[in-house]
Amino acid sequence: MTRKDRPAILHPDETDTFRRYFELRFAPADILRELNASLIRAAIDLPSVTITSSIADLKHRLESAIVRVSLTSEAARREVLVAPILLEVANVTEATINIEYPIEVDRLLKGDLDYYLQSKHSMLVVEAKQSDLTRGFTQLAAELIALDRWVESDDLILYGAVTTGDIWQFGSFDRQHRLVTQDTLLYRVPTDLQPLMQILTGILTVMEN
Secondary structure (H helix, E strand, C coil), X not given: CCHHHCCCCCCCCCCCEHHHHHHCCCCHHHHHHCCCCEEEEECCCCCCCCCCCCCHHHHHHHHHHHHHCCCCCHHHHHHXXXXXXXXXXXXXXXXXXXXXXXXXXXXXXXXXXXXXXXXXXXXXXXXXXXXXXXXXXXXXHHHHHHHHHHCCCCCCEEEEEEXXXXXXXXXXXXXXXXXXXXXXCCEECCCCHHHHXXXXXXXXXXXXX
């Protein structure tokens, strides 16, 4: 069977929500190809700013929570690790946090965005279900592609992150070239909290090159 004869992964007559992209077992590059996009893994030159306010208190609270709270459930990781970080970022950048934000571009790109932050710029954050960063990134990529058609902005690059709570990975979507880049670096909480916060803040406030 030639490549052009290969059965489609995504079917226009079916409805695919963003969560379904997490559940698909196919290679991420093959899935994105059917959304007219390509995927590479490379180090991303992420926007970053120096945060003048101290994050020592946040780090202390996260360290304490990790010791005292059982983080075996997604709800626990969301409330104890993800939410405090995003709330602090929102305070620093004066961003709005939209939780389970619904969008619908077409039948293949619809569903609720876990977190959609809006300030000078915007970004997505996806919770990696079952602590699976790889499939969580596939979901993030699909959401970035949908966001490209949803938002009215002149930003050439859209950014997002997938997280298990204690591990974060960034991704970007080059809107002109329809290229999704999966960052090769991982950021761990609370160890890498300082650079993580600087990047999250930079994405929301700094214009890309």
